Amino acid sequence: MNPTLPEPTLPEELLLLALDPRRGKPYCRNRFLEYAVAGAVLAELELHGRIAEQLGRIRVISPLAPQDPLLAQVLGSLPAPDEGGLAGGVSAKRWIRRTGRYVEELCLEHLVGRSVLRRETHRLLGLLPYHRHPAADPAGPAAVRERFAAAEAAGFPDRRSRTLAALISATGLSGAVAQGGWRSRSTMRDLVHDEWTAYAVRQNVRQDKADRNGTSAGGGGGGGDD
Numbered sequence: 001m002n003p004t005l006p007e008p009t010l011p012e013e014l015l016l017l018a019l020d021p022r023r024g025k026p027y028c029r030n031r032f033l034e035y036a037v038a039g040a041v042l043a044e045l046e047l048h049g050r051i052a053e054q055l056g057r058i059r060v061i062s063p064l065a066p067q068d069p070l071l072a073q074v075l076g077s078l079p080a081p082d083e084g085g086l087a088g089g090v091s092a093k094r095w096i097r098r099t100g101r102y103v104e105e106l107c108l109e110h111l112v113g114r115s116v117l118r119r120e121t122h123r124l125l126g127l128l129p130y131h132r133h134p135a136a137d138p139a140g141p142a143a144v145r146e147r148f149a150a151a152e153a154a155g156f157p158d159r160r161s162r163t164l165a166a167l168i169s170a171t172g173l174s175g176a177v178a179q180g181g182w183r184s185r186s187t188m189r190d191l192v193h194d195e196w197t198a199y200a201v202r203q204n205v206r207q208d209k210a211d212r213n214g215t216s217a218g219g220g221g222g223g224g225d226d
Contacts, residue, residue, distance in 0.1 A: 170202035
């Protein structure tokens with residue numbers, strides 16, 4: 001299997017940008033990356049015309065399963081068009097928070113199964129196991145990074161690149177991924193307001209930071225690359 005992923009999905013691109021290709025360690029907190037991968041799967045489903053967002057809630061508008069098995073699995077887990085309670089659908093922020101770890105693990109398993117990433121098991125203090133996911137071939141992440149750099153240089157000219165840039169910013173990955181300095185990072189930060197999936201990711205990142213600092217998550221500071 002060619003590890004360069006000529007047409008990767010958004011969650012695949014995000015993971016390959018977020019993981020150190022040699023060590024397999026994320027450039028951000030693990031929990032933040034989980035949120036971002038879940039948001040990227042929702043964004044990919046929206047680009048496929050399967051879901052839409054209304055007032056912060058995810059609504060399935062076409063239950064037809066995509067060809068990608070991961071996308072199909074996630075779509076099947078969302079409430080059907082006529083389900084989800086009186087308001088309909090499910091909260092994007094809550095869904096991302098609740099399923100982030102599971103969705104990221106699914107994405108990692110798909111990439112390992114396709115020989116894009118390798119799974120290495122380590123032990124913390126010689127006891128607690130944890131995993132790292134280095135690249136099976138450095139050419140895969142390098143190609144994704146080159147595509148992102150080209151989109152960045154062009155000012156993120158299409159919806160897909162804008163969504164990916166917004167997710168990266170919401171997760172706090174701009175410093176590790178962006179090539180254009182503070183102006184580019186500022187542009188990426190502004191995109192978060194325009195992309196509902198990235199905004200929901202940033203809400204969860206802010207909540208975690210606020211909980212850790214003992215402050216209210218409703219304030220205006222401290223989320224993603226803010």
